[in-house]
Structure formats: C-alpha cells, structure tokens
Amino acid sequence: MYVGVDAGASATKVVIIDEKENIISHAIVPSGINFKASFEEALKKALERLGLSRKDILYIVSTGYGRELVEASTMFSEITCISRGVHKLFPSVRTIIDVGGQDSKAIRINENGRVLDFVMNDKCAAGTGRFLEVMATILGKPIEELGALHFKSLNPVKISSTCTVFAESEVISYISKGCKIEDVIAGLHSAIAERISSMSSRIGFEREVAFTGGVAKNPGFVEALSKRIGFNPILPKEPQIICAFGAALLAKKQFMKKV
C-alpha cells in the first residue's frame, strides 16, 4: 500500500491506497506545532483501521506546509497532489478551487490532470478557513454550524472590508445594531466567496469546476461560491483529503518508477 500525507497548517491528513488506487483508510488530526508528531498520530490511526503496520507501506509522499518535516520518501507540492487526486476521481474537471485552513488556491489542469496554471493566496487570512474561524468565535458559534445557519438568512449583510481585522469590526457593529446572526454569516460567506472568486478568475473558470479543501465541507460557503462563479461545482464526498489522496497516487507512481 501507498501513503500520502498532507501536512497542512491547520490539519494533517493521511490517506492510504491499495494497488488498485482505492482509498482503503484515512485519518485527519489537528497539526498543532509538531508536524512530525501529528503525522505519526494520523498514520497510526489510519493503519489501525486496517490492522496493518508500517512494514506494509511501500512508499510515502508528503505535501503541504509541513512537508519537509515529516518522514517521507519524496515531497511534492500541494498543487500537483490536489490535481492528481481530483483528476483520478473526476476526469472531467478542468478547474479546482481549494480552500484550506490558511490558504486558498485555484488550479487549472488539462485532460491528463497536468497542471497548466495556478494562483494562490497564502499571505492573508481573508479568503481562507481562518477568516471563518475568527468570525465564528466572535459570533459564538461552532464552525460546523455556520452552514446550516447560512440557509436561514433572508437579508445577508454586506461586509466591505477585505482585511480580517477590519471585517471583525464590521461584524461587531452589525450585531450590536441588532442584525440577525444568520444574515451576518451569509454576508461573511459572500465576502470570502468574493475574495476567492476574484483570485481564481485570474486563471479563468473552465468547466468542470471542483471545490476541495476543508472549507468545502461548509455548504453555506459552497452555495455562496457557486453563486459567485455562476454554476454548480463538483463536490467530492471528502473534500479535505483529496490532496493527501493525490499524494498517495504519486507515491504509487514514484514507487513504480523505481522497480
């Protein structure tokens, strides 16, 4: 079996695939400050589910923010890994929008899953999962509830600031004026969708478009982004592990090259 590990800034994801490239196990663990430890933990969890041990692993590919810090056979960039993962599951996809904990990216791929162009935002919290985390804390709601609350909104507010810190002030101002929490949430989803769509439009939206990354688990955000780009995207069942899946596919490919 082959292992892919996506050592992201927020969470570490491990995916194990078999010879036939099926996902047989996976695990997600918060990254914390020690990538090595989180990787070990995630790998252990994933192996336990199969009742297998490290000896059975033929090759490991690491990717993500902490890729240099975990023990792997080779490293690849997330851009390449996400592309491989998406292409394997949805060969019709030509544009991928990935929104993670601390960065967001848009990638264009060709019919073979090869990367043609990409843009990234990894210097500013606005337009990433972090933005929603900060706002959820202010609103006193767990982040998993944001999606459901979004659909209750009838009058979304307009958040005009592009900066997370200034947007915080706006949110506080709206709540103190008595605005409904669902309207603020819908407004926030719209703001983050606008940011991401604007970044992504620089490389163009060729269909099909897929959404991946942890924030794609938020149906409210998905709706806001779909509205922005003008059509419905392909949504994997487990958007957060696509990158690690791609890494595992590359692990198999690299191993095959050696034999």
Added chain:
Amino acid sequence: MSGEKGRSRILQATKKIGELILEYYAKASDFKAQGKPIAWITVFTPVELLRALDIYPVAPEHFGAMCSARNFIMDYLEEAERKGYSQNLCSYSRCGLGYALSGMSGLMPPPDILITFRNSCDVYVKWWQSLQAHLGTPLFVGEAPYVLTPEDLDNYVLDYVVKQLMDLIKLAEDKFKLKFDEEKLVEAVKLSDKASELWLEALKLRSNKPCPLGGRDSASDIFPLVVMQGTKEAVHFYEELLEEVKGKVGRGEGVIEKEQYRLLFDGIWLWYAFDLIKYFEDKGAVFVYEPYSEAWAYRLDPSKPLESIAKKVLAMGLNIDIDLRIERFLESIKEFYIDGAVLFSNRSCKSWSAPQLVTAEIIGSKYDVPYLIFEADMADPRQYAEAQIKNRIDAFIEVLRERKCT
C-alpha cells in the same frame, strides 16, 4: 463643543460641477462621432496644445475619480484584477485598464491617441504602455525631468520639454492629417492663463476667517483646470465662482458657522468618502489649503506659448525639488493661518506618499504644527477602514482643542 453638528456649506458653483462634467464627456462623444480624434491624457499633459490641434482630451484619472465618487468603480477594478493587475497598483489605473478591457461603452470614448508626460509618477508611463498593449492605439511618452532648481525652468531642461512638444505636434499632424494652428495655441494659452488667474485669486481668499471655500469645493472645482483649460467655459466658470467667493467674504460667510480649526490637507481626496470632509467640518475643522488645489493653476505667457506650457508641465507640484515643496508648505501655513495638517497616505499614489513622513516631520518641527497621517486608497473603497480612521481624526481634533485652550 464636540457633538454639536453645525451646518456646513458648499458653493453654488460647486453644485454646477456635476453637470459640467457630464457635458464635457458628452461633447467628447460627439467629437468622436464626427470622426475627430480623442486623446487619453495623463493630467498635466498640455491641454492647450491639444486645443490648437483640434484633438479632444479626456483624462482617465478623472474618470477613475468620478467612477469612485458615483459608486460604479468596482466592475472596472474587478475586470483589471481578473486580467492579472495587482490590487497593489494605482486604483485609477486599475479602473482605466478595466474600462479599456471591457469595451469602453461608458462615458469616456475610446482613444485615438494616448499621450502622457511623465511628471507625477512612473505609473503614468506604465499605465499608458499597458493601454497601448491592450488597445494598439499609438502612444506618445514625454518626459518632464525632475526640477532640481528654478534654473531648470529656463535651461536645457526646459528646452528638452519644448522640443518634445514639437515632436508631439509633428506626430499628431502626421497621424491625423491635421495642421497645428499657432494662433489657436495663443488663444488657448490666454484663456488658460485667465482661468488660472481667477482660481488662484479665489484660493487666496481662503486666508479669510471664516474660510469661504472648503475641501468639498476645492476637490470638485478644479475640474475645469484639469481638462478644460483653454476653453471659454472654464474661464466663465471661474469668473462666477470668484464673484461668489468674494461675496461670501464680504458677508463674513464661511464654510461652517463656528470655525475652530483651520487645516491643511496633503494628498488626493478620498473620492468615495466626501462625508469624511464633512466629518471634519462637523467638528469645527475646515480645510483652507491643499497643494492639490493649486496644482493645475499656472500663469502662462501668451507671447511664449510653447515655452510657457512646457514650464507648466515641468513645474507640477510633485515634480519640483523637495526643498521647494517644503518651502511652499511653510508659506501656506503662514498665509492661511493653519492650525494643523492632515496627510493622506494614499496607497495608490506612491510617488506622493513615499516622502510624506519626512515632510510631515519637518513641518511639524519647524512650525510646531500638529499633524495626522492616515492610510487608505483614493478610489478603491475596499481599502478604507472607516471606523479606525475616524477614531484617529477624533484624537487629532482633541489635540488641536487642547492647544487652543492652553
């Protein structure tokens, strides 16, 4: 005193500007429809010369300010950003490029020639190069070298600019099968000089207490000097304006009733946030001097028309040595009885903002004038942290109040 909102006034002349602007653009479209050439110019390009060539100038910088003020700039900004232009670039240029990339079916007709004279910033050159790359329109780039000493307005530096203007004439004649009319240039120079004279006189009257002409007036009323120089309409506008201002001085009528603090504003205005000027006025503070307002008013000598307009291009505010600029600040602090300075650190205008802190320190220390610096963008409404900026203004006014009491 704080919390009391007085009524603040704008001039009748100012109320007419909106219409004047729309008329100007409508005329541009007519001109275009008649098959006559339209020039997209960077401001300070000698409009007087274009009148003599029968070329109609429009200024995308003004277009950007107008789109921002009227709230329809976002589409153009987004179009430019989609093309790959960074948000860290001048918002006027993002607006203009976005407009050019989306069909140019708005108020500003497409250009037949692109003309720029580098005197304010290198963005002029880059923006105009980019427009040419997208539109294929012929491009003329002139250079107005940085004026290091007053002698540069008379030596080989001036000569260089004059020769470039002659090149421009030749280019226009060849390209558009026109004939340059020297008489028309002299006439345009006379009218331009008259308009400048009238406006400078009006600005001088701001030294009166209470000040009759405020920030919202000066921001709007420079429009005819920016693109309408050399026309009778511009002269007529300033004749009326001057009469009105003289009348107010005679009656002791100021922008606000209880004028407490007289302020200097350094920078371009925030076009989408004129209410910020009112915010100051509501606290008893009125803007009495801005380098921006006098930037386009320049006395010309009709007996030396080409040389005069060349001098005007060179002597533009940002293009003269820092010591000469500081001198003007210090003069104005005395002339207009200034209590404090507000400096707008404009993300879009790096040429202006880069030396601002150093200039502010010097003004602050030499004349003991308290100053406030805040950061935002002149036309991009997304780069405006309203609450934070108003907070700073409040604190600044308190400083001014303390000083008045002691």
Added chain:
Amino acid sequence: MLTSISEVCKHPIELLKKYKDSGIGIVGYSCSYVPEELIISAELQPFRIPNFGSAASTLTPTFICQFASAVLENILKLEEFFSGFVLAHTCDPMWRLYDIIKKKVRKPIFFLRVPHNTEGELSIEFFKRELLRLKDFLTKNLGAKVDGEALLSAIKVCNENRSLLKEVYMRNDDGKYCVNGLDRFRLVLASMWMPKREINAQIRASIFKYNGVKTDKVRLHINGTAIYDLKLIEMIEDAGCFIASDDLCTGSRYFWDNVNVSRDLFYALAERYLQRTPCPSHGPLQKRLAYIDFMVETFKAKGVLTIAERFCDPMLYDAVHVKDMLAKKNVPTMFIDYENFEQEASRIKTRVQAFIESLGG
C-alpha cells in the same frame, strides 16, 4: 587587495569597510543607469548599494517597495563609508529616495535624471547633458579631473568586464549544458563591488571553471529587477531547476551591451546606457518583451519565473504583458511576489516547486 568573489557577495559591506580603511574614495550609486565609467575616470571606486543587511526603513510607508526602502536604510547606516552618492531617477521609490536622503544625509548627493522615453536623439542628447553635469559634480566635489584619456580608459575596462561576463553567460546556450545561475550572478554582483581590473583578472583566470555541467533539470528564465541577496537564487535552484537565463538588472541587463566608443565619449555613454534593454520602469514595453523572448529562445528555457517585489509597480504592470506574450508562444509563466524572501521562504518554495513539477521536472 585580493578578495574571494563568493565572500564579497555574502558580505559586500565588509568590502566597503576595507576600501574605507585603505583610503579609497567610494561613490555609492543606486542603479544600473549610472555610468560607472564616469566614477572610475574620476579615480573613485563605484559601489552599488544593495538592500541586504537592512530591513525596510521606518521613514517610508509600508506599501512602498521594501527593496528601495532597505536601500535607503543602508545609505543612512553606511553614510560614513562613502565620499558621496549618485542616485538615478528610475522608478518612483528610487526617485523619492533622493528627496528623503537629501534631508537626512550630509555627504554630497547627485540626482541623475534618466528620461523614461529612452528612444530617439532628443532623449540621448538630454541624457548626455545630465552626464556632463555628473562629471562636473564628481570633479568639483569628490575626485580628480575627468579627462578624455581617463574616460576612454575607464570605458575600456568596463567594456572588458561586460564582455567577460557575457562570455561566461554564453557558455549556457547549449540545451544540455548549464552554468549554475548562482555562479553567474555572483560574477555580476562582484563586478559592481570590486575594482574592475581585479574582477576582470579573476574571471579571466577562472574562466575554465564555467564550462557548465550536463543536466536534465528544468531550465528556467528569471524575469525581474534587482536581486542582491543570492540566497533567494539558491532557494530557487535548490527546488530543482537551473536558471538558464535572466533579464535582471543585477544579471544580464547589466552587461549585455557595450559602450560603442566614438569621438564623443559622453554621447557614446548616453547612448549605451539609455538604449540598452531598459529597466521595467523605462522605455518601450516592446523592447523588454523582445529581450525576454530572445533570452528564452537562446537559452532554451522551459518556463519563465517572474519575481517581483510586492509593491514594484513596473514589474506588476509588466507581468501581465510578459504572461500574454509567452502564452502566445506556449511558454508557461509563474508569478511570485514577496517583501522579505527569508520570511516568506515557504510560500516561495511551494510555488517554485509546483511550477517545476508542472513543467515535468
């Protein structure tokens, strides 16, 4: 004074201190539009002021090019080592550096006005007048008389330096062999900091080293302005590529064209400095695009990496057109912006790695 090239590139300020100690008059200059020949002919050592060793100055706003701001900080910190400064009007922050320095520094400063419209006789004639003014400044304030012979001799030694740098560079145009980008950049930077005779001798003595190595690493062209801290270049090449060519002003644009020695030496200087491939802040856009195109084809780059300081207006405008031009030729491009590459190492490496992977590397 023998100095190792790689030491000089790591610690140029140490070299500056050595010069001061040995009584050599040093003229700090800001950019490649300043003719070193004039400074050399006045028996002074030209020294191009880098950004490294300093963080951005607090005297400028945060949205001003941090590179220029760090150069400013260096000038303020290192003033005592210099006899004077020559600053050129290239881009806006470099222009405004003069304003700020004028108020903060006591040593003599000269501001060289470089026309942004570089083509045509008018501009050359104007620039020639500016160079004559610079000559007067140097002789009046700083050094010896500049006579025709001294100038001709300086032009010759600078031409020789440029020719040697080009020779090393040209050993690169074989698609299989490649001279390390890092080595080539080192030679250019050393040429800006060391006496010409010395660096020329060192290059001549070691030119056999630059035969290149066989490689199948992805060949890239770097599009940018000035990069003084070569750790950035190392970071890029370590990600798995070779920098086969570039259009940096601390790279090929520094040496690509020589001065065409004619009777009127000042005219010759003006013509060369103005008409070579311009800085992104100057000259016709088409001229730069043609140069990039030529470089990519000649040195067989598979892709182009554009590296821009986050607030570098000229690069940010150009990036759109560089991408368009190369897209028409099916050459992939990647845009990377940064303020402090060491702090942003992770983001930069990710992008470079992904780009290399997408090119099949």
